[in-house]
Amino acid sequence: MEEGTSTSPGYCCDTEGEFNDAFQWDAREDCEVRQILDRIADKWSLLVVALLEHRKLRFTELRREIDGISQRMLTVTLRHLERDGLVRRTVHPTVPPRVDYALTPLGVTLHQTVQTLVAWTDANQREIAAARAAYDRREAEFAAAQ
Amino acid sequence: MEEGTSTSPGYCCDTEGEFNDAFQWDAREDCEVRQILDRIADKWSLLVVALLEHRKLRFTELRREIDGISQRMLTVTLRHLERDGLVRRTVHPTVPPRVDYALTPLGVTLHQTVQTLVAWTDANQREIAAARAAYDRREAEFAAAQ
C-alpha cells in the first residue's frame, strides 16, 4: 500500500505567484517533489542506483559492494526503487534462485540528474567545510566568553 | 559540535575504478556527498532555500509562509543552513529584535542545482505514479491469488 499514489497532485500550479520561477513548490507534505525527494534522499537509494549504473548486479553482489547495509534495508530499498519504476528486478527460476537488478531507462535519467548535484557537492565541499569550521569556531569563542 | 567537520574526506578518490564515471562515491557513512545530501534532503531545508531565492525574509515571515513548520524546526533548519554557509543571518540590534535571512552566493548556486532535480521530478512524476500504480496492482493481484 504505502500511499503516494492516490493523493492529490501536490505540485504547485503557479496561481498568481509573485515570482515566476520556472519551478516552485508548495509546503504541503504530500507534494510530489517531496515524495520523490524522500526516495532519492534516503540512506541507501542513491548508492544502489550508482552501483547499477553500468551493470546488472545480484542481490548478494549489491550487499557486498555497499558497505554496512543490512539485508533488510537492501530489500526495502530495492522494493521502493522497483515500485517507482527506477529499477527492474529479474528472477531466474533456477535453484538456487538467482535474482538480478538493473536500472530502467527512467532510472538512468535519474542517475544523470543526480550527478549534477553530486558535482555541486564535489565542487563546493571545501567551501562548506570552511563555513562549518568558521561557524563552529565563532560558536566556541562565544561559549568561552560566557 | 555536531561533527561533519573533522572526519576523513570520505569522497571516493577513483583508485583503480573499473568504470571511469565522472563521479563515483563510496559507501562510507561519513561520505561528503551524504553529509550534504542529508542536509538538502531533510524535511524543510529546500523549502527555506526556495522561499529565500529572491528575497530576504524575517523569522516570522518564513514561519508564516511554510505551512506546518514548528518554531523549533525552523530554528534548527536555519542554523544548519547558516552553518553550511548557505544562508546568512542578520541581526538588527533594535527593540523589538529584527532578524532576517538571505541566501549566500553559495546558497544561490545550490538552489539552481536543485532545480534540475525538481525539473526531473516534474517531468517524470506521471511515469513514476504510473509505475507505482502498476506495481501496487500486481501486488494486489498476487495477494488475491493466495
Added chain:
DNA sequence: CCGTATCCCTTGGGATACTG
C-alpha cells in the same frame, strides 16, 4: 541464495512553555 519476520534502539521532529 534471496529473501521475510521480529525485536529494539536511535533519530527526526511536533507541542508546549518559557525568556531577552
Added chain:
DNA sequence: CAGTATCCCAAGGGATACGG
C-alpha cells in the same frame, strides 16, 4: 519578535532468526 528548553511520539533502520 525571535528565539531556548523540555518532553514525547513515530518513523527509520540495525541485528538476529527463520523460511522457500
